Amino acid sequence: MISLSGLIDFYTFYNFFRGIFESVGLGESSAWISYLATGILLSFIVINVMIIATAFYTWFERRTLGRFHVRRGPNRHGPFGLLQPFADVMKLIMKEDTLPDEADKPVMTLAPIALVAPTLLIITVIPLSENSFLGSLNIGILFIVGVTSVNSIAIFMAGWGSRNKYAVLGSMRGAAMLISYEIPMALGITSVLLLSGSLAMTEIVKSQDIWFIAVMPLGFFVFMAAATAEMSRTPFDQIEAESELGSGYNTEFSGIKFAILFLAEFMAPIVTAAVAATLFLGGTKGFDPIPGQAWFALKMFLVIFVLLWFRATWPRLRVDQIMAFAWKGLFGLGLFNIFLVAIEIMLLSGSAGELSKSDLLIMSIVNWTITISTLLILLNLFGHKKLERPEPVPSPLANMAAEAD
Amino acid sequence: MYGVGIIKGLGITMKNLALPNRQFNIYQYPDKKASPTDLAKLEEKNTLTFIFTRPVKTIRALIGLETIEERMPQDARFRGEEFAWYEQRCTGCASCAKYCPLGIIEIVTNTSGVNLQEGQSYDIDVFNIDIGRCMFCGLCVEACPYDALHMGSGFEESTYERKNLVIDMERLKKAEKNPSTWFRPQLSERKYDPIAGAKADWDEVGRHEKPTLENQQEKWAKR
Numbered sequence: 080m081i082s083l084s085g086l087i088d089f090y091t092f093y094n095f096f097r098g099i100f101e102s103v104g105l106g107e108s109s110a111w112i113s114y115l116a117t118g119i120l121l122s123f124i125v126i127n128v129m130i131i132a133t134a135f136y137t138w139f140e141r142r143t144l145g146r147f148h149v150r151r152g153p154n155r156h157g158p159f160g161l162l163q164p165f166a167d168v169m170k171l172i173m174k175e176d177t178l179p180d181e182a183d184k185p186v187m188t189l190a191p192i193a194l195v196a197p198t199l200l201i202i203t204v205i206p207l208s209e210n211s212f213l214g215s216l217n218i219g220i221l222f223i224v225g226v227t228s229v230n231s232i233a234i235f236m237a238g239w240g241s242r243n244k245y246a247v248l249g250s251m252r253g254a255a256m257l258i259s260y261e262i263p264m265a266l267g268i269t270s271v272l273l274l275s276g277s278l279a280m281t282e283i284v285k286s287q288d289i290w291f292i293a294v295m296p297l298g299f300f301v302f303m304a305a306a307t308a309e310m311s312r313t314p315f316d317q318i319e320a321e322s323e324l325g326s327g328y329n330t331e332f333s334g335i336k337f338a339i340l341f342l343a344e345f346m347a348p349i350v351t352a353a354v355a356a357t358l359f360l361g362g363t364k365g366f367d368p369i370p371g372q373a374w375f376a377l378k379m380f381l382v383i384f385v386l387l388w389f390r391a392t393w394p395r396l397r398v399d400q401i402m403a404f405a406w407k408g409l410f411g412l413g414l415f416n417i418f419l420v421a422i423e424i425m426l427l428s429g430s431a432g433e434l435s436k437s438d439l440l441i442m443s444i445v446n447w448t449i450t451i452s453t454l455l456i457l458l459n460l461f462g463h464k465k466l467e468r469p470e471p472v473p474s475p476l477a478n479m480a481a482e483a484d
Numbered sequence: 485m486y487g488v489g490i491i492k493g494l495g496i497t498m499k500n501l502a503l504p505n506r507q508f509n510i511y512q513y514p515d516k517k518a519s520p521t522d523l524a525k526l527e528e529k530n531t532l533t534f535i536f537t538r539p540v541k542t543i544r545a546l547i548g549l550e551t552i553e554e555r556m557p558q559d560a561r562f563r564g565e566e567f568a569w570y571e572q573r574c575t576g577c578a579s580c581a582k583y584c585p586l587g588i589i590e591i592v593t594n595t596s597g598v599n600l601q602e603g604q605s606y607d608i609d610v611f612n613i614d615i616g617r618c619m620f621c622g623l624c625v626e627a628c629p630y631d632a633l634h635m636g637s638g639f640e641e642s643t644y645e646r647k648n649l650v651i652d653m654e655r656l657k658k659a660e661k662n663p664s665t666w667f668r669p670q671l672s673e674r675k676y677d678p679i680a681g682a683k684a685d686w687d688e689v690g691r692h693e694k695p696t697l698e699n700q701q702e703k704w705a706k707r
Contacts, residue, residue, distance in 0.1 A: 143501070146500060146501050147497045147500050147501050148497075148500070149500050388494065388497065388498065388501075389494075391497050392490075392493045392494050392496075392497045393490065393493065457486075458485050458486040458487050459485055459486075461486040
């Protein structure tokens with residue numbers, strides 16, 4: 080068996096640098112110098128790995144989307160078009176980086192960075208083994224929720240800074256949508272926290288004797304719907320809405336700035352899949368001959384694939400439909416789910432508040448039944464609404480020819 | 485029920501992905517298996533020379549790995565780029581330039597010319613068409629009283645610089661004359677097909693070529 084359980088994390092590098100600097104003879108100041116060196120090294124690794132992963136993810140997304148749509152994706156550069164992302168990046172870097180005359184220049188320049196930074200930050204707290212990459216943050220999930228909320232500011236910066244009506248419209252819609260969908264997402268996460276009893280990502284993984292997607296499918300549904308909206312992908316891509324707004328908030332961006340916006344947009348599914356796999360699919364848990372990292376990658380791939388499938392199939396929703404779905408649909412479902420889970424925990428847990436595996440099993444059976452019946456009831460309630468069409472009135476002009484004769 | 489259609493749609497896209505024999509809908513530039521002769525023609529070489537100079541490509545082509553892009557089928561009335569212009573027919577009246585809604589035809593004339601069809605005419609110094617701004621409405625072709633200007637039938641005119649999109653007189657004279665049959669019923673009557681590569685000379689594209697006596701009488705005397 081390949082042993083990858085002792086993951087290389089922050090403190091491995093820290094101790095390595097500490098040893099070097101102390102042997103050089105820096106004494107006490109070697110502590111902060113090695114902190115700094117480790118930070119720089121690890122951020123370098125994280126950024127580059129994520130950029131390469133995103134590059135190949137764009138290739139994967141375009142090829143798979145092509146097959147979904149019965150057409151071909153990129154297939155000209157390299158075998159199966161594998162070098163297409165690099166061609167794209169080279170083209171974007173070599174293009175002129177234009178700034179509109181009336182643009183708010185510092186804001187517009189900062190916007191791509193503000194958009195890509197939170198996405199990169201999230202990946203640091205994802206546990207790839209017993210530990211996460213930069214050590215286990217004990218408020219990991221809170222950190223993720225906090226950091227993702229920067230997205231709406233960044234998108235508004237992009238739209239406002241470029242001084243373009245379409246861009247401002249797109250980013251206004253985006254800000255409204257992102258803020259609305261943060262609430263269902265937080266509700267979905269809260270139900271996980273009720274079960275795990277901890278904010279640390281590593282603890283959440285440890286507490287999943289049965290995957291939480293099986294324990295509370297409703298919570299997973301609410302979380303995934305909200306997360307899809309948070310990264311503004313189809314069917315929630317109101318921010319870009321090519322047919323309505325040109326290209327929304329990134330209308331005025333070109334060159335390397337657009338490349339970074341593009342990077343952030345395509346990095347989001349990877350990161351979201353990582354978070355969803357950690358929260359609901361048991362993270363690195365699996366059976367033994369296959370290492371935990373491989374399990375994690377497999378689960379991430381599954382979530383990414385499902386997101387891609389939805390993107391390939393569903394059309395874009397209208398603005399009011401999106402807001403109604405957040406406030407009338409997901410908000411209520413999220414609260415209902417929390418209520419349900421809380422009651423079940425109160426009834427099932429022992430004196431110490433611990434949940435055994437059999438308790439989780441009972442909960443999953445009850446929750447699946449309730450979820451399916453709730454959804455069926457809701458769908459049937461809304462499904463009987465029929466559009467009433469007025470009786471067609473014959474045109475007064477239709478009789479003119481007959482009267483003239 | 486609400487939402488059943490959503491799930492049905494998911495099934496359709498998944499069928500597209502999973503079934504291996506789904507046909508790809510390709511209308512433009514479908515890949516065609518290429519023989520060594522085709523490849524030699526592409527590189528403007530003799531087939532034998534090609535076989536000796538590029539043995540690897542030849543073998544790949546014989547196995548069936550090399551493909552070339554085939555053009556989509558195209559109508560004879562396609563309004564394409566590369567206008568077909570016949571300087572023998574042109575009198576320099578500049579109707580085309582006047583009718584162009586975008587003003588992209590530039591024409592400069594002097595009074596010393598002789599036209600093969602109509603006798604005395606203007607001599608043309610400059611005749612530029614900026615197809616970078618052209619919208620291919622074809623009003624210039626409609627306006628031409630002597631059938632000197634025709635729409636072309638090509639569409640692969642991309643260049644690296646905007647200035648290369650200005651077609652000047654030299655280029656128009658040198659270009660292969662494959663006029664589109666759009667607004668030229670005399671060409672479509674003859675089943676003229678520019679896409680097949682047929683060329684049309686200046687004395688066969690006109691609509692009132694050498695009127696006979698009967699024609700003249702029909703037009704003027706019998707009214």
